[in-house]
Structure formats: structure tokens, C-alpha cells
Amino acid sequence: MMALLVVGLGVAFEFAPARSNPETPPGLDTALRALTGQPFGPYVVAGVGLGPFSYGIYSFARTKFAKM
Numbered sequence: 001m002m003a004l005l006v007v008g009l010g011v012a013f014e015f016a017p018a019r020s021n022p023e024t025p026p027g028l029d030t031a032l033r034a035l036t037g038q039p040f041g042p043y044v045v046a047g048v049g050l051g052p053f054s055y056g057i058y059s060f061a062r063t064k065f066a067k068m
Helices: 002-019 028-036 041-064
Strands: none
Touching: 028 041
């Protein structure tokens, strides 16, 4: 799974300079809109958003139930 992620990032880094326009650099909102426009994009964006949220819940639970 990790190898697939690394290969995907490598391919993205190879094609990014060829497709970019330095005159108008896109922001994060442009990237998220482009990702949301993909077939499974809304689910990917929701999954990425759930990551920090889940970590916050884990952190609160860990502090509440920590044994010192």
C-alpha cells in the first residue's frame, strides 16, 4: 500500500511541472475543487478531513483515560 502511494506521488511530481502555469499559481481551494470534480473526489476529500478529526478524538480519549 505504501509503495503504491510513493509511486503515485512520484508520477504526480513528474507531471506537475509540465501541466502548471507559473503565471497563475493555483491555491488550495483550486486543488480541492479539482479533486472534488473527480469520480470519487468527494469521498477522498471527506476521508482526508476525517483524519485530523479522528486524531483529535483519539488525543482527547487518550488524555482522559491515561494512567499516570
